[in-house]
Amino acid sequence: MARLSSENLETAYEIIARYPVKKSALIPLLHLAQEQDGWVTDVAMAHIAELVEVTPAEVIGTCTFYEMFKRKPVGKYVVNICTNISCQLLGGEELLHHAEQKLAIKAGATTADGLFTIEDVECIAACTEAPCLQVNYRYFHKITHGEFDSLIDDLKAGTRDEIPAHGTLAKVRQHIPAARRAGAVAPTDRAEPVWLIRNRQEGAS
Amino acid sequence: MTMNDVPKIITSRFDQGDAHTLDGYRRTHGYEGLAAALEKTPQQVADEVKAASLLGRGGAGFPAGIKWTLAPANVWPRYLVVNGDESEPGTYKDRMLLERDPHQLIEGVLIACYAVGCGQAFLYIRGEMAHAQERMAAALNEAYAAGFVGKNILGTDFSVDVVLHWGAGAYIVGEETALIESLEGNRGMPRLKPPFFPAAKGLYMQPTIVNNVETLSNLPWIIRNGVDEWNKLGAETSKGTRVFAVSGHVNNPGVFEVEFGVTTFRDIIFDPKFAGGIRGGKALKAFIPGGASAPWFYEEHLDLPLEKVAIDRAGSMLGSGAIVVMDEDTDMVKAALRLVRFFARESCGKCTPCREGTTWMEKIMQRILDGHGRPEDVALLMDTADNISVDFMWPPRMTTICPLGQSATTPIASAVMRFKDEFERYVGGPIELNVTVKGAAFIGPPTRKKEGSGV
Numbered sequence: 001m002a003r004l005s006s007e008n009l010e011t012a013y014e015i016i017a018r019y020p021v022k023k024s025a026l027i028p029l030l031h032l033a034q035e036q037d038g039w040v041t042d043v044a045m046a047h048i049a050e051l052v053e054v055t056p057a058e059v060i061g062t063c064t065f066y067e068m069f070k071r072k073p074v075g076k077y078v079v080n081i082c083t084n085i086s087c088q089l090l091g092g093e094e095l096l097h098h099a100e101q102k103l104a105i106k107a108g109a110t111t112a113d114g115l116f117t118i119e120d121v122e123c124i125a126a127c128t129e130a131p132c133l134q135v136n137y138r139y140f141h142k143i144t145h146g147e148f149d150s151l152i153d154d155l156k157a158g159t160r161d162e163i164p165a166h167g168t169l170a171k172v173r174q175h176i177p178a179a180r181r182a183g184a185v186a187p188t189d190r191a192e193p194v195w196l197i198r199n200r201q202e203g204a205s
Numbered sequence: 206m207t208m209n210d211v212p213k214i215i216t217s218r219f220d221q222g223d224a225h226t227l228d229g230y231r232r233t234h235g236y237e238g239l240a241a242a243l244e245k246t247p248q249q250v251a252d253e254v255k256a257a258s259l260l261g262r263g264g265a266g267f268p269a270g271i272k273w274t275l276a277p278a279n280v281w282p283r284y285l286v287v288n289g290d291e292s293e294p295g296t297y298k299d300r301m302l303l304e305r306d307p308h309q310l311i312e313g314v315l316i317a318c319y320a321v322g323c324g325q326a327f328l329y330i331r332g333e334m335a336h337a338q339e340r341m342a343a344a345l346n347e348a349y350a351a352g353f354v355g356k357n358i359l360g361t362d363f364s365v366d367v368v369l370h371w372g373a374g375a376y377i378v379g380e381e382t383a384l385i386e387s388l389e390g391n392r393g394m395p396r397l398k399p400p401f402f403p404a405a406k407g408l409y410m411q412p413t414i415v416n417n418v419e420t421l422s423n424l425p426w427i428i429r430n431g432v433d434e435w436n437k438l439g440a441e442t443s444k445g446t447r448v449f450a451v452s453g454h455v456n457n458p459g460v461f462e463v464e465f466g467v468t469t470f471r472d473i474i475f476d477p478k479f480a481g482g483i484r485g486g487k488a489l490k491a492f493i494p495g496g497a498s499a500p501w502f503y504e505e506h507l508d509l510p511l512e513k514v515a516i517d518r519a520g521s522m523l524g525s526g527a528i529v530v531m532d533e534d535t536d537m538v539k540a541a542l543r544l545v546r547f548f549a550r551e552s553c554g555k556c557t558p559c560r561e562g563t564t565w566m567e568k569i570m571q572r573i574l575d576g577h578g579r580p581e582d583v584a585l586l587m588d589t590a591d592n593i594s595v596d597f598m599w600p601p602r603m604t605t606i607c608p609l610g611q612s613a614t615t616p617i618a619s620a621v622m623r624f625k626d627e628f629e630r631y632v633g634g635p636i637e638l639n640v641t642v643k644g645a646a647f648i649g650p651p652t653r654k655k656e657g658s659g660v
Contacts, residue, residue, distance in 0.1 A: 021409055028370065031332070086295055090453070170331070170342055195362050
């Protein structure tokens with residue numbers, strides 16, 4: 001339970017500066033908070049509210065709309081198993097049931113050791129690779145029950161370094177160098193873009 | 206032109222291992238379209254895209270060039286928003302484009318911003334696609350450093366920032382006004398149209414062009430090769446190529462770029478070059494032609510070309526290019542329930558018919574599947590669906606702000622109308638329906654087989 005760390009606060013300021021209106025940074029900042037704590041805490045939401053200058057209630061309002069934001073602790077590894085149509089046709093539901101057996105929890109629950117949460121999710125855009133799943137949003141395609149078991153065993157043994165703990169979304173961030181920055185364009189900035197003006201003037205001459 | 210001669214337009218770099226890097230991209234004509242665009246006036250570029258009749262690849266199929274002209278004159282600033290929230294069940298193409306050829310999209314974004322006069326662009330990528338976000342972030346960082354994005358692009362007075370933005374898990378955000386709400390930091394609920402047509406009143410109530418990832422990824426090729434080359438490909442109303450994901454019970458599920466409007470469903474499902482037919486030599490039972498929202502198609506639709514007008518007329522849509530194939534052993538009640546459950550989970554809750562209707566339809570279907578259904582439950586189900594999509598017309602009559610609610614009724618109408626016997630087995634008695642069903646694809650079995658194959 002924490003406000004954003006000083007390092008994350010730097011990142012937060014950089015993200016906010018990209019947008020013409022601060023509130024647009026709300027979802028990226030919620031991801032940042034989730035990356036820091038593994039879930040989205042009330043304290044972090046209050047901090048985000050300060051940063052984007054809205055009320056905490058507005059932050060909660062946005063946060064609770066989106067599936068990916070967890071409002072209570074989840075496993076270090078969130079295992080999302082797709083059961084939507086393309087996966088259902090090729091054994092997605094059976095894979096989910098197998099996962100529930102293997103980890104001895106129902107979908108939506110977290111194992112007692114805090115390592116795994118299983119989710120029964122909607123289409124994750126890997127339909128030609130069914131049945132598929134994600135661990136912390138990293139894809140695994142055409143998964144057999146045996147492969148699922150090995151994956152879980154690997155994760156327990158800590159031999160899957162490529163999968164960061166839950167919350168870390170992208171390991172590469174956008175960074176706009178100051179010298180190359182065109183700048184956020186505020187909705188109140190009524191000027192016509194310069195390249196349009198130039199082209200019109202050249203056309204007229 | 207045979208299928209083998211069709212040039213790969215947007216998937217041309219899919220097998221090039223380093224296409225996601227700036228070097229790899231530039232080695233294969235990367236950013237040449239942008240350079241060519243900057244030699245022209247913005248108006249010339251916009252005219253060229255309009256002449257290309259590039260239909261939007263996100264679902265609705267609205268021509269991108271026309272969409273651009275809908276922004277009111279002399280209202281500034283304008284924004285470009287890229288819809289990369291690919292979530293329609295069965296759809297798998299934008300994620301590939303983002304992961305394998307991110308610079309192609311950036312180049313398309315820049316060409317669009319230059320032509321339309323957008324002061325800033327936002328790349329809204331679905332939250333669950335971590336790798337796509339990493340690839341896009343790395344590509345943007347490289348492109349900024351090399352002078353392709355940002356201030357004074359390629360040494361000209363054209364300047365625009367492209368901001369990478371993430372979603373956080375909500376199918377409805379693929380609807381363009383919901384996407385704008387989400388980008389403003391709000392719950393992703395659609396806005397009422399009119400007045401909130403994004404081209405007039407979009408992001409921060411300013412003119413906003415919302416284009417799909419695949420749509421914009423076509424622009425570098427069109428500008429580099431010219432609209433005449435583009436218009437040689439495809440059918441009269443559906444130009445160029447299109448990417449389709451074929452999934453389900455096929456031998457070779459995959460993502461295929463084919464000539465738009467020429468290739469048929471039979472080609473793409475059965476040809477060994479594409480999906481290679483039904484697994485285990487089984488018979489086809491039904492297929493979804495364009496994502497979970499699309500009414501199902503059957504054997505008699507196989508010879509329809511993948512072309513917007515013909516598919517619309519036959520009572521369905523190409524939507525997001527997602528073809529899901531179901532073999533003869535598929536339990537259609539189970540399949541329909543899974544799709545209805547999806548829409549019930551993803552309804553944003555703003556409009557009553559959708560919020561209440563999808564939830565009740567899921568419950569009724571679950572009861573039927575669990576073996577506790579009564580024969581009259583199927584009529585109840587169809588009556589509930591009829592309250593969301595009146596008379597099951599195609600295109601549907603709107604009772605809600607966005608089409609999600611109507612989409613939830615298409616798997617029900619498809620399954621009930623065509624596989625009534627399966628429902629009767631579940632409920633243990635004959636079913637009597639008391640609703641009017643007008644959508645062409647729902648009605649059957651058809652006597653119009655010849656007409657269907659001749660379109």
